[in-house]
Amino acid sequence: MLTSNDPKYKEKLATVLDTLHSVKENEAFFFVDEMGPYRVKKYGGKALVEKGKSSTVPEFQKNKGSIHAVAALEAYTNQLTWRFIEHKDANAIISLFEQLKEKYRKKKQLYVTWDSISTHDAGLIHEWIEEVNQRADKQGHGVRFVIVPLPSRSQFLNVIESVFGGMKRAVIHNSDYPSKQAMITAVDQHFVDRNAYFEKNPKRVGKKIWDREAFDLRRLEGGLFKKM
Numbered sequence: 001m002l003t004s005n006d007p008k009y010k011e012k013l014a015t016v017l018d019t020l021h022s023v024k025e026n027e028a029f030f031f032v033d034e035m036g037p038y039r040v041k042k043y044g045g046k047a048l049v050e051k052g053k054s055s056t057v058p059e060f061q062k063n064k065g066s067i068h069a070v071a072a073l074e075a076y077t078n079q080l081t082w083r084f085i086e087h088k089d090a091n092a093i094i095s096l097f098e099q100l101k102e103k104y105r106k107k108k109q110l111y112v113t114w115d116s117i118s119t120h121d122a123g124l125i126h127e128w129i130e131e132v133n134q135r136a137d138k139q140g141h142g143v144r145f146v147i148v149p150l151p152s153r154s155q156f157l158n159v160i161e162s163v164f165g166g167m168k169r170a171v172i173h174n175s176d177y178p179s180k181q182a183m184i185t186a187v188d189q190h191f192v193d194r195n196a197y198f199e200k201n202p203k204r205v206g207k208k209i210w211d212r213e214a215f216d217l218r219r220l221e222g223g224l225f226k227k228m
Contacts, residue, residue: 006116006151016157019111019148020075020209026108030072030081030100031160031205033114034088038172040064040180045173055174065180067187070096072112073160078198078205080163080191084184090122097128101143109144116152159206167191 006012023029041064044057070092071082081100085092100110114120129145136142150157171190177183208214 004151004154006153009151009154012149012151013157016113016148016150023076023111027111028104028107029075029111030113031075031158032070032072032096032112033158033160033164034068034070034092035164036068037066038183039066040177040183042176043173045169047174064178067180067183069187071160071163072096072100073163073205075159075205078203079195082191088119090119090124093119093122093125094128097145101132105143107143109146111146111148113148113150113158115155115158116149120149157209159209162206163194
């Protein structure tokens with residue numbers, strides 16, 4: 001069930017939607033989240049097999065490691081920026097922001113929306129953003145970061161989740177990579193191909209996130225929930 005018990009659900013959602021729909025040419029809007037961990041092992045999934053036969057996956061498998069990543073999906077160009085990490089922590093987020101800062105250095109302001117988990121609210125991240133913004137303001141140029149948080153327990157609003165889901169179906173399901181690096185290479189190639197596709201076939205991310213009627217704040221009593 002899609003739920004959010006955030007008492008400021010309407011207020012936060014309105015801010016996200018207003019920001020998303022009013023991004024200027026010299027700005028960019030990103031959906032950010034962490035991916036994984038995915039263990040390097042043999043996976044099951046939908047597969048074509050001979051009649052009378054079935055695909056099996058061992059219950060116990062040798063530990064070949066796991067992969068984590070953090071990524072940002074740009075709303076208007078559908079381009080993904082990602083990096084593999086060892087730990088899901090504030091330093092991993094800052095490393096991604098550094099990557100965005102360089103990649104989108106011609107932009108004036110980068111908006112970031114993400115889930116309200118403790119890592120995203122780390123003081124180290126806010127200190128880094130404040131330092132970057134102050135430097136840009138002082139110099140009169142450079143990229144600034146603005147955080148636009150999603151309501152709590154509303155991962156269903158983070159469009160990047162669908163990108164991770166598509167990757168998992170295409171790259172992880174039915175896989176049996178021999179090593180951690182082999183899985184990283186496959187995921188890398190999937191995202192590279194995805195970016196190339198949307199460069200040739202421009203399309204904004206998501207569907208309902210652009211539909212004002214789907215998020216009519218006048219009709220929402222709180223989050224998206226069912227009355228029992």
